Amino acid sequence: MDIRNRNNIHIDLHHLTRVEGHGNIVxxxxxxxxxxxxxxxxxxxxxxxAMLRGLEYGQASHLASRxxxxxxxxxATASLCAVENALGxxxxxxxxxxxxxxxxxxxxxxxxxxxxxxxxxxxxxxGSVIPLAKSAPEVLLRSLRIKSLAGEICAVVCGRHTHxxxxxxxxxxxxxxxxxxxxxxxxxLDIRNDIDETVELFQSFTLPVFERDTEYIALRDNHxxxxxxxxITSTDCESWSLAKYREIIREFKVAHxxxxxxQYKQNPYMVGALARFNINHDRLHIRAKSAANALGLYxxxxxxxxxxxxxxxxxxxxxxxxILTIEHLLEKGLNPEVPAMPSRSSGEGVGACEAPxxxxxxxxxxxxxxLTDANCxxxxxxxxxxxxxDMRTYVPSIxxxxxxxxTHRIEMLIRAYDPxxxxxxxxxxxxxx
Amino acid sequence: MRQVNKPKIAFFDFAGCEGCQLTVIxxxxxxxxxxxxxxxxxxxxxxxxxxxxxQIAFVEGSCTRTKDxxxxxxxxxxxxxxxxxxxxxxxxxxxxLRNWQSQEEVERYVYGAVSINHDPYPGAPIESVIPxxxxxxxxxxxxxxxxxxxxALLQGRRLPIPDYPxxxxxxxxxxxxxxxxxxxxxxxxxxxxxxxxxxxFGVGCDGCRGKTSSANIxxxxxxxxxxxxxxxxxxSKIKLFQxxxxxxxxxxxYGYQKPE
Numbered sequence: 001m002d003i004r005n006r007n008n009i010h011i012d013l014h015h016l017t018r019v020e021g022h023g024n025i026v027x028x029x030x031x032x033x034x035x036x037x038x039x040x041x042x043x044x045x046x047x048x049x050a051m052l053r054g055l056e057y058g059q060a061s062h063l064a065s066r067x068x069x070x071x072x073x074x075x076a077t078a079s080l081c082a083v084e085n086a087l088g089x090x091x092x093x094x095x096x097x098x099x100x101x102x103x104x105x106x107x108x109x110x111x112x113x114x115x116x117x118x119x120x121x122x123x124x125x126x127g128s129v130i131p132l133a134k135s136a137p138e139v140l141l142r143s144l145r146i147k148s149l150a151g152e153i154c155a156v157v158c159g160r161h162t163h164x165x166x167x168x169x170x171x172x173x174x175x176x177x178x179x180x181x182x183x184x185x186x187x188x189l190d191i192r193n194d195i196d197e198t199v200e201l202f203q204s205f206t207l208p209v210f211e212r213d214t215e216y217i218a219l220r221d222n223h224x225x226x227x228x229x230x231x232i233t234s235t236d237c238e239s240w241s242l243a244k245y246r247e248i249i250r251e252f253k254v255a256h257x258x259x260x261x262x263q264y265k266q267n268p269y270m271v272g273a274l275a276r277f278n279i280n281h282d283r284l285h286i287r288a289k290s291a292a293n294a295l296g297l298y299x300x301x302x303x304x305x306x307x308x309x310x311x312x313x314x315x316x317x318x319x320x321x322x323i324l325t326i327e328h329l330l331e332k333g334l335n336p337e338v339p340a341m342p343s344r345s346s347g348e349g350v351g352a353c354e355a356p357x358x359x360x361x362x363x364x365x366x367x368x369x370x371l372t373d374a375n376c377x378x379x380x381x382x383x384x385x386x387x388x389x390d391m392r393t394y395v396p397s398i399x400x401x402x403x404x405x406x407t408h409r410i411e412m413l414i415r416a417y418d419p420x421x422x423x424x425x426x427x428x429x430x431x432x433x
Numbered sequence: 434m435r436q437v438n439k440p441k442i443a444f445f446d447f448a449g450c451e452g453c454q455l456t457v458i459x460x461x462x463x464x465x466x467x468x469x470x471x472x473x474x475x476x477x478x479x480x481x482x483x484x485x486x487x488q489i490a491f492v493e494g495s496c497t498r499t500k501d502x503x504x505x506x507x508x509x510x511x512x513x514x515x516x517x518x519x520x521x522x523x524x525x526x527x528x529x530l531r532n533w534q535s536q537e538e539v540e541r542y543v544y545g546a547v548s549i550n551h552d553p554y555p556g557a558p559i560e561s562v563i564p565x566x567x568x569x570x571x572x573x574x575x576x577x578x579x580x581x582x583x584x585a586l587l588q589g590r591r592l593p594i595p596d597y598p599x600x601x602x603x604x605x606x607x608x609x610x611x612x613x614x615x616x617x618x619x620x621x622x623x624x625x626x627x628x629x630x631x632x633x634f635g636v637g638c639d640g641c642r643g644k645t646s647s648a649n650i651x652x653x654x655x656x657x658x659x660x661x662x663x664x665x666x667x668x669s670k671i672k673l674f675q676x677x678x679x680x681x682x683x684x685x686x687y688g689y690q691k692p693e
Contacts, residue, residue: 128480
């Protein structure tokens with residue numbers, strides 16, 4: 001391959017690493033024309049929507065969590081909300097708080113995995129997190145401490161992070177004990193030091209600068225940094241109820257991907273930590289706000305590489321929110337509640353959550369207790385069209401760099417989105433052909 | 434303590450949620466000394482480096498495409514031991530739930546009229562394509578069981594996977610039987626080793642670890658009937674993880690098929 005001829009770039013990277021799932025990057029530039037710039041998704045398609053059909057409503061969340069090992073809790077939560085909305089189940093305030101606490105655990109776990117183990121090696125110039133065990137053991141150990149606590153939050157609330165056990169329609173099969181929550185709160189207070197050092201670490205990295213304005217979409221409600229329910233909200237200041245999700249988000253199939261793509265008003269858009277920050281920054285905890293300032297993240301940020309930084313800000317946010325949620329639960333006193341029952345056996349419902357990678361929708365039609373239709377809109381699938389749009393804008397602007405560097409920058413760009421291809425269908429490979 | 438020729442281990446993923454690989458990462462966090470005893474040469478989810486020289490291959494996920502079969506056969510050629518990691522690889526798992534519908538119908542429902550050009554076929558365990566040397570069951574795998582299995586492999590021992598039912602572990606934990614709470618449970622016929630984790634949290638077993646070799650399925654159906662469940666309960670429970678074993682629509686090129 002001739003890297004001196006800047007008018008021709010051929011990249012064909014098979015199986016992008018350090019992402020969840022299998023993807024290839026294919027970039028083909030001839031005589032200065034960008035002929036191909038695709039993120040191919042070659043993961044085996046998994047057909048969850050077809051498999052959800054026919055299940056008894058109580059089983060749906062157990063199957064839904066298996067869509068993804070890393071966002072199992074969010075899938076289960078969105079699935080339960082869809083069933084509950086369809087069958088008129090009204091959950092208790094305690095269940096709402098426990099579900100939020102559970103999500104804080106999952107989003108923390110996923111963000112720490114991404115920022116430390118998948119992204120940080122790029123800034124250390126190494127191929128994986130493993131060499132850090134020798135060169136910077138304190139960094140690795142810190143990430144493991146936070147991750148392990150995140151897993152413990154989920155274990156206390158739902159039995160296990162991958163895959164949740166205690167979460168059922170209407171509530172929880174078993175509530176955590178007061179002692180478990182007190183213990184968790186103490187550990188969360190102790191972890192603040194590690195969180196501060198995480199912010200300092202990411203302050204020390206220099207991220208590539210690439211700006212491209214796009215539409216950002218996240219859930220928003222009127223009182224919190226919204227993770228469950230709320231309205232679908234865009235940086236255009238538009239807002240829609242969840243039931244209208246199909247009107248806002250159009251999913252379609254493209255030839256090079258087993259994951260569907262999505263558009264909003266015919267345009268690609270971005271979901272995830274950066275979108276949540278751009279839309280809900282006014283709801284951040286004071287500690288998260290100061291972390292954002294320290295990290296140079298200001299709304300509206302249009303550099304997709306900064307999604308990693310937005311995740312670091314959310315790490316601060318979710319630790320603080322988890323502490324407040326536990327305090328709230330302890331104040332009210334934990335009750336051994338029985339899950340709420342459905343008030344009807346048929347209906348249609350939409351459930352929405354903010355997964356680590358962005359807004360997630362599950363939509364079920366239930367007849368006589370069994371699912372007859374299912375639709376799931378996955379965050380990574382929503383981001384794919386936007387990632388490709390970024391690539392098409394970015395590649396021509398960096399074509400003077402050596403090809404290996406172009407490949408690396410594009411890999412880092414895709415990685416910044418934290419794609420979860422297992423979820424979206426499922427694989428990445430870069431091909432500059 | 435460092436050894437000169439450490440056994441080389443590789444991880445491969447097929448159709449699945451990657452939850453078992455995440456559980457492996459989690460296990461290694463708790464037992465970092467294991468990393469001194471082995472060399473991990475492929476683990477796409479966690480590292481960029483890779484080598485095709487390995488003795489032990491852990492395979493996660495189900496086989497769902499012709500190209501998966503080719504990849505599995507090439508792994509089989511290179512590895513001395515191939516171990517199925519988790520329910521998808523071991524049983525076909527949730528990926529076989531779609532086997533009750535025709536593949537055309539499944540594709541039409543999810544992707545519409547557009548052809549997806551990825552030749553997917555009904556989900557199948559990896560043993561339907563290649564012989565395996567063992568399996569670590571569960572959805573997901575149990576992290577301590579994973580460590581004890583790797584240790585056994587390194588010492589040349591048989592994998593310590595129990596062949597008695599979940600009920601044994603459940604009784605040892607002194608749980609009240611979930612049937613007493615009006616819930617159904619596949620514990621009596623399901624392979625133990627999970628510490629009866631689901632019944633311990635008040636949720637009936639879904640059978641993700643597969644059946645024991647002496648499972649009494651008729652007895653299971655009678656127990657369900659005695660507790661007031663209708664005749665469809667067994668099928669509706671068992672199909673979540675064991676559809677490959679019981680649905681008529683399956684693909685088997687190696688000869689795994691063991692009818693129920």
